[in-house]
Amino acid sequence: MKSPSVSFQTMDLPLFFISDVHLRLATVETEKNKRENLINFIDHVAEQGGSLFIVGDFFDFWFEYKYVIPKAYFEILSALQEAKRKGVTLNFVLGNHDYWTGEFIKERIFNKVYEKETYIEVGGKQIFVTHGDGLLSWERGYRIFRAIIRNPLFVFLYRWIHPDLGYAFARWISRRSRHYNHTDEYNDKIMGELSEYAGNICQNGADYVVMGHYHQAKEVKLTSGKLIVLGDWIRYNTFAVFDGDNLSLNYWR
Ligand SMILES: [Mn+2]
Structure with a gap:
């Protein structure tokens, strides 16, 4: 296993984590509800203060053009900006759906965007945060695909596609590859590998591992430390919070 790059950040408490909101361009009813819930949550974070950590796949697709931003996310971006104005530090660990930020x-x-996994240190605890895609032993093909679509030449060329087409194409790809409903057996197999991965990181000094991507809401006690898989905002509406002593997984009402 490749050891992850280390970059320490100091954070204000409490620390909130969410992932896999998968904000869509479509304004269907489920999407409206999701946005409403999410804005309530962001407002809650703004009242509490501290730091918000978005652990990837916040957008179902984000690609940044030079002069253009997608209008579908306007209300959510406004809520984030309002939270920031009230003093919340906004952190974003990029996911496989929203890697192409500018x-x-x-x-x-x-305030800070992480292109890769990162360690953060708060109150003497070390938290390892990663979106989590490409970790599984059988995902070799995906890791190659990822290297291609993140290649600067690919990104440069994609930028020359008209935004309406660029987003429509990504939406189509995303709809084809949507697979949040695995069998219990497959989910257990995934959790087995993730626990082993997190176990190694905690053995090397981290107290917690927080990740998204797998659309499972899981809190796993390890031999030393704890793994939290953040769930999503499609079925679970989950968030983790670290108050300085404990890290726990919670369900937003
Ligand atoms: Mn993902």
Whole structure:
């Protein structure tokens, strides 16, 4: 296993984590409900203060053009900006659906964007945060595909596609590859590998591992440390919170 890059950040408490909101361009009823719930949650974080950590796949697709941003996410981006104005630090660990951020996301919306997994240190605890895609032993093909679509040349070329087409194409791909409903057996197999991965990281000094991507809401006690798989905002509406002593997984009402 490749050891992850280490970059320590100091964070204000409490620390909130969410992932896999998969905000869509479509304004269907389920999407409206999701946005309403999410804005309530962001407002709650703004009242509490501290830091918000979005652990990838916040958008079902984000690709940044030079002068254009997608209008579907306007209300959510406004809520984030309002939270930031009230003093919340906004962090974004990029996922496989929203990796293609630029100056707008990096400089204007979020305080800090992480292109890779990261360690954060708060109150003497070390938390390892990763979106989590490509970790499984049988995902070799995916890891190659990922390297291609993140290649600067690919991104440069994609930017020349008209935004209406660029987003429509990504939407089509996303709809074809949507697979949140696995069998229990397959989910257990995934959790087995993730627990082993997290176990190694905790053995090397981390207290917690937080990840998204797998659309399972799981809190796993390890030999030393704990793994939290964040669930999503499609079926679970889950968030993790670290208050300085404990990290726990919670369900938003
Ligand atoms: Mn993902």
